Structures are given as structure tokens and as C-alpha cells.
Amino acid sequence: MNIYLQLFLSFFRIGGLTFGGGYSMMPMLQKECVEKFGWCTEGDLMDYYALGQCTPGLIAVNTATFIGNKTKGILGAICAALGVITPSIIIITIIAMFIDGFIDIPAVANAFAGIRIAVCALIVSSIIKLYKGGVKDMPAFIIFAVVTFLSIFTDVSPILVVVGAGVAGFAIKAVGGKK
């Protein structure tokens, strides 16, 4: 199959099956981009995701742009980004056109309650993979623990968190390198 079409379709699936915004996209990204097509590595995904947090725009679209660009340049990036938003356009337009009180329909509400449980399980399994890939020594564990704590218990902006972690990484390596 044409690689551009493949990028579009792959990100169409990712967009169409991501419930709950950018962070729950990680299990789909791992499946489609790393395991199925090998467009990038698990490490690349984490880098793109971190950069996608602190650049303007939607995290999902930014990550798609990075992966598309790495695979097939600017045209690849456009295919991936359009792919990820196309399901939104279709689904939301249909809901806006036809269905008043969509989330109040009992069957819909119950299905979503079930889907949220699947999303929890999928994200936890993603976190385990990310943890194994990114936290390999004590300083990295401390960054992980501090970021988790701050993000759960304070309102600190994710941008500050990402910038702070980058600076911390730089500082740790600078100090360690001099030994």
C-alpha cells in the first residue's frame, strides 16, 4: 500500500479509537507506529510526546506531525495530522447534526462507562512500557516521582514540568560527566 495512504489510515485509526485526549493515545501509538509499522522507536515516541506538550497545538496532532515527518517528510506529516483529526470531524459533525442529548442516552452512557475501564487498563500497560524505557537509574526515578506527584497534587502547568525535567536532565548529565 502507498505509504502516505498508510500513514493517513493508521492515524485515522489512532484518532478514531483514542478516548479521552492526547495521553490515552499512547497505547494506540505504540501498537501502530512501533509494533506494526516500525515508523519510530518507543524512545522517539516519548521525545515527540514531551515536545508535543510544550509546543502550541493539540498533543495528538503534534505527535502525528513528528511521526509523519520522520517517516515521509512534510507530506507525510500532513497525511498523519489530517488522519488523526478526520474521525473527529466525521463523528462530531454527525452528533451535532442529528443527536440532541447524545451523552444522556442510557446505552451510550453505559458503553462509555465500560470504555473508560478499558482505557484505564490500556494506559496502565503503556505506562509500564514507558517506565521501563525511560526510568533506568535513580536520578531518572526521582524525576518520574516528582513529576507524578506535582501533576496529581498541584495545578502546576505541564509546560513548566517538561521544561523543568529537561533542565534537570541537562544538569544531572553535566554534573555526572565531570567525574
Add this chain to the structure above:
Amino acid sequence: MNVLLQLAFEFFKTGIFTVGGGLASLPFLYDISDRMGWYTRSELVDMIAIAESTPGPIGANMATFAGYKAGGLLGSIIASVSLIVGPMILVLIIANFLEKFKTNKHVQAVFYGLRPAVAGLITAACYGVMAITLFSVDALKSGDILGFINLKACALFAVMLWAVMKFKKHPVVYIAICAVLGILVKF
């Protein structure tokens, strides 16, 4: 000015100033509602719930809705595409820079710090979803300790986590199974 041009302009602006994911676009969408009157604030609140529970990036869902209200089907396409154009250009510039400097020692050091942070950010986000899905904080506040843990949901969660780790099927498989179980069992 033509409504579609206005839509393109307003959402291009929103895209550039939305930093930190789709929900960060909310203040801008309120502002657009106040100035343009394309949709009401209460319509927007309903839309947040739908945008969060239907698939797709939340920001794209919201832009599609606002665009549809203002200019029909064409409006929904123009709004969501305009939203992503600005950030995409920026990301492409960064990506180009990244490829050149990826093997640089200092860039590597920064990413050494970023990777655990990403795991932490997602862990925190996951905690948020689990808090509303598996536990009921409202029940705890009203003194109903047994109602705090949604046992049925926790049981399904445990089974699903085991299945996800063991079978490595496509995520859609688990989503579909849980959607059907949700309708049958009611969590």
C-alpha cells in the same frame, strides 16, 4: 467578513495560543462565543462532555463542533484544519532541528530528563481517569465508605489489565469488549 474566513482566522489564532493540549483551548472558545455568537456558552459546556467521551483529540472535537455551529459541514472542516495549521508549521521546524542535533550530547541529556517526566505526566493523567472510573470520591465525602470502591469496575479493570499485558491484541479489541460489557452490566 465572510463567516468561513472569520472561522479560519479565529481558529488559526486559537491553535497558536493553545499550549498543553485540547482543553487549554477552552478559554479561547469562550472568548469566540462571546464575540461572535456562533454558539452559546452552555452549548460549549455540553460539548466538552461529548468531546471528552467520544474518540479523537479533544481540541479537534471542540473546533469541529464550533465550526459546524457557525458554518455547517464546511465550517467544521475549516475550523479544525485551521486549528492545526499553525502548530504543525512550528512542529516541522522543530523536527528538522531535532534530526540535526539528535546525537548531540547536550540534547541527549535533556531527553534523559524528559523521558521519565513523560511517564510521570501520563501516570498523573491515568490517576485522574482511574479516580472517576474505579472510585467514587463523592461517595467517600458523604460517608459511604463501601460505595467508594466500584467493585465491578475494579474487577473488570484487573481482568483487562491482565489481558492487555498477556495477549497484546490491538487496543480496539479491549475497547469494544468493555463497551459491550458496559451496556450489559452497567458499571
